Amino acid sequence: MEREAAPPAPAPAPDKPAAHVVLLASPGAGHVLPMAELVRRVVTHHGDGAEFTATLVTYTNFSAAEHSFNALPPSVSTAVLPEVPLDDLPADARVETRILTVIKRALPHIRDLLRSLLAAAPAGVAAFVPDVFSSWALEVSAELGIPGYIFCTSNLTAMHSIIHIPELDKTTACDCEFRDLPEPVRLPGCVPLRGADLADPFQDRTDPVYPLMVELANKCLLADGFIVNTFDAMEHEAIAAFNVLSDRGGYPPAYAVGPFVRTCSERRRRQPAGIPAGRVRGENQQRHRARRGGMGPAGGDPEPRGHRRVPVALRVELDAGGRGRGRAVAGVAAVRRAEDQRGDAV
Amino acid sequence: MLSEGVGLALALALRPRGRSRTDGIVSREEVAAAVTELIVEAKGAVAREKARELREAAAEAWAPEGPSRNAFQAVVGRWKKAAS
Numbered sequence: 001m002e003r004e005a006a007p008p009a010p011a012p013a014p015d016k017p018a019a020h021v022v023l024l025a026s027p028g029a030g031h032v033l034p035m036a037e038l039v040r041r042v043v044t045h046h047g048d049g050a051e052f053t054a055t056l057v058t059y060t061n062f063s064a065a066e067h068s069f070n071a072l073p074p075s076v077s078t079a080v081l082p083e084v085p086l087d088d089l090p091a092d093a094r095v096e097t098r099i100l101t102v103i104k105r106a107l108p109h110i111r112d113l114l115r116s117l118l119a120a121a122p123a124g125v126a127a128f129v130p131d132v133f134s135s136w137a138l139e140v141s142a143e144l145g146i147p148g149y150i151f152c153t154s155n156l157t158a159m160h161s162i163i164h165i166p167e168l169d170k171t172t173a174c175d176c177e178f179r180d181l182p183e184p185v186r187l188p189g190c191v192p193l194r195g196a197d198l199a200d201p202f203q204d205r206t207d208p209v210y211p212l213m214v215e216l217a218n219k220c221l222l223a224d225g226f227i228v229n230t231f232d233a234m235e236h237e238a239i240a241a242f243n244v245l246s247d248r249g250g251y252p253p254a255y256a257v258g259p260f261v262r263t264c265s266e267r268r269r270r271q272p273a274g275i276p277a278g279r280v281r282g283e284n285q286q287r288h289r290a291r292r293g294g295m296g297p298a299g300g301d302p303e304p305r306g307h308r309r310v311p312v313a314l315r316v317e318l319d320a321g322g323r324g325r326g327r328a329v330a331g332v333a334a335v336r337r338a339e340d341q342r343g344d345a346v
Numbered sequence: 347m348l349s350e351g352v353g354l355a356l357a358l359a360l361r362p363r364g365r366s367r368t369d370g371i372v373s374r375e376e377v378a379a380a381v382t383e384l385i386v387e388a389k390g391a392v393a394r395e396k397a398r399e400l401r402e403a404a405a406e407a408w409a410p411e412g413p414s415r416n417a418f419q420a421v422v423g424r425w426k427k428a429a430s
Binding site for chain 1: 404406413414417421
């Protein structure tokens, strides 16, 4: 288990140790970056003076060689789960299948990590917060008596549609794909969703990823609460209706805490040069260097300045998809073309 | 959701690929038409206005006593209670 700092950070006052929170981000910058923003807010925005320390946990699989979170406050430690083997998966397995397999296989490592944090933190672990993909980990936190909360990096309609899938699965004939449903899926307070609007991994019920997604949805319900990157003005009715369902006891409560966005200038100021990125960036960097002549791989600014504005999330998601379907490969090619054109202009 | 529920976005048609599926790619012509509509034309004005409103609402959500900040304090408050 690789640790970059000794968790937890020293408590502010010796008589009142800081509460410790553990957050788990599944592979892909679309999950890692909002999770990093959540942890930043957990340790800096607190109500009446009580302090939190935190450990942000990431996976080795599908991640860049180095996760660098230079912009995180000092009270946040990071931990990286050991790599798990995936050699047995078929070559055409979807990227979601690969990611969810990593998450399931890494559960023993999460158990070890949570145990060691429980032993080390003076006040125990107050909460464990995986994102939606890592919902299996809630079984581990429940087993250890740690309250578990899902962080949904998307909106509440997305979260609600995911946890509705097991029901939809039961009530839809086996040979009917959701995109062929005659009626839209109506969730309380949400825009009616055409079956085709449901997330891609739900669209082929014969694909191995489908039962995994149904399992994921069921594990989400183990949570003591959903922390959702949405806000009242965006989904007022969806939030209100979900709270009614939750009060009746069917679902965990949802906390609409978004939007976790930053202005461009803030992002540029805070974003470390080594933000987790995938293969796409690495290759392009080398090409840029070659063009500009003589800058070694270890030297200086890793990218020309303006390039940092290209959404890293996009590149990493596309990179992850590159091993999967042709669509993502085409996307990577498009990004590469765009980068090459910029490279020429440098 | 963003196009129909919030009125913030315009939906793009995916390029068809055989049978009933698409290849998940939106053609450049489709993107160009939608961007023009969103930025220049009258139809995009509604989305532009909505974007302005949501930008302000997003800023207010995390202002002191804003709804998102309050929700955040509520969940963090539960953690503090669990820890003490």
